[in-house]
Amino acid sequence: MEKVQLYDTTLRDGMQGENLFFSPEDKVKIAKRLDDAGIHYIEGGWPGSNPGAAHFFELAKKIAFKQAKVAAFGATRRPGISCDKDGNLAALIDSGAPVITIFGKSWDLHVNEIMDNSLEENLKMIRESVAYLLDQGREVMYDAEHFFDGYKANPSYALDTLEAALDGGTRTLVLCDTNGGSLPCEIEEIIRSVMEHFKDRPGICYGIHTHNDCAMAVANAVNAVHVGATLVQGTINGYGERCGNADLTAIIPILAVKMKKDCMSEDNLKKLLNLSRFVSETANMPPVNSRPFVGKSAFAHKGGVHVSAIMKNPKAYEHMDPVKVGNVRRVLVSEQSGKSNIIYKAEELGVDLGDDAVKQRQIVASIKDLEDDGFEFDAAEGSLKLIMEKLTEQYKSYFDLESFRVVVEKDKEKPCYSHAMIKIRVGKTTEITSAEGDGPVSALDNALRKALSAMYPQINDMHLVDFKVRVIDGSDGTDAKVRVLIESRDTDNIFSTIGVSEDIIEASWQALSDSFQYKLSLEHQTPS
Ligand SMILES: CC(=O)SCCNC(=O)CCNC(=O)[C@H](O)C(C)(C)COP(=O)(O)OP(=O)(O)OC[C@H]1O[C@@H](n2cnc3c(N)ncnc32)[C@H](O)[C@@H]1OP(=O)(O)O
């Protein structure tokens, strides 16, 4: 099995993405997770750039990584000075990183116009910088910035820059599609020409570094491996400058599962989903549900035809087993469901639908009617379970609402004040409580909690973590229906519930009351 080395640059090029920042401590946490997942190289930053980047390397020195090598990134020396006078090269050496990756100019446009340099001096900068860093006993990789654009403009000069890096002593040439404008067919043709050109220089490791400006970063990286590249640079979740870098969470399973390359063990592959979530959590970026392989929806089936088929054989609508990357198959219930969705979901949620096909069809029809009224059960599985129980006469109500009153007061000098009073029945007992809150829903939540907590102490470990309101049909102005989605969490579970009404308080109450009923149904407890 051919080996492909994985080089992660989330902590450097990934951080060049808009709105993305990692502290040195965040970087250490991510680096440990990358190492644990079996990534071979972790680029930690550009130490000559800022104190935070340099600090990461100080912290990294104290960590015994399992197998990953830490790489420091920077430019070749500046024009017209010797390497030992260049501050950036000094910072790279001082970083203590065992691997140093330097980028140099491959495109004559950059040499002439951007750096106002001569083509010859640029070659010297590359050759001398590589040799100088190798003399320090480090592994040196050469990132040929803009290689594909440079090759398209002036192939012989682009090849000369690679020759200069090889003459400096490196054996790793990373060809970069820096502007992300190349297409897979161009990548393939150019890499083949480069390999042909250097066929008499054995032992070169070709790497690939692609950007996603044409949505081709993953395809370009994969194609490069297809024609012989054995090192892939990319970032977790594709974070990076402009439209991002090649997404390793897609490249790795493609290489390992589809192309049978030796890049990550089967056990480590299963960590991919959690790695992706961890990095997005640390970056404070919401996970993208539609992200291939590791997104929440990557193996989620909504259409009835699809669900019916995957129940017979998952291969019918899945290109691979989600378990391989730590993901799970999901079935969604919606207006596009057939009985297969309902049967699958009921089993998953622990509701016995029985064998009556007529009853099953009635349930599908009822759920479609509710969806038509504005409910969205694929986002509210807690409420879906309760609805299924109601439709099959298995529902047990843990409390019943008699009435509530919510008062919101606004004084021009003071912020809004909310107060709720609620009357509920639990068996033969009636409870009347009142509570204040930051807003009307919070006041209602507090009042309900107060009423139930003596009888159902288990609700004390449950809290509301997200509250979303959406106008379902904006054309009716204030008469439009609203959909409220509530996400709640207890020690072991996260569950979502829904309410729909023309009245936002009524919709909120439905979702809130479902969250309490669902929580209590999990515990199967009767009032104490
Ligand atoms: C393709 C890539 O992603 S490369 C990485 C890009 N990442 C970054 O730029 C993030 C880190 N960068 C930084 O912190 C700063 O830009 C620094 C510290 C590197 C340089 O800062 P400054 O000295 O203030 O220069 P500034 O950022 O304005 O311009 C970049 C300089 O690097 C020079 N440069 C660009 N490429 C190279 C190269 N391969 N070799 C040497 N110098 C280079 C430019 O010509 C320019 O020099 P000039 O100031 O003499 O015109």
Ligand SMILES: CC(=O)C(=O)O
């Ligand atoms: C080196 C690099 O980050 C690039 O060329 O995009």
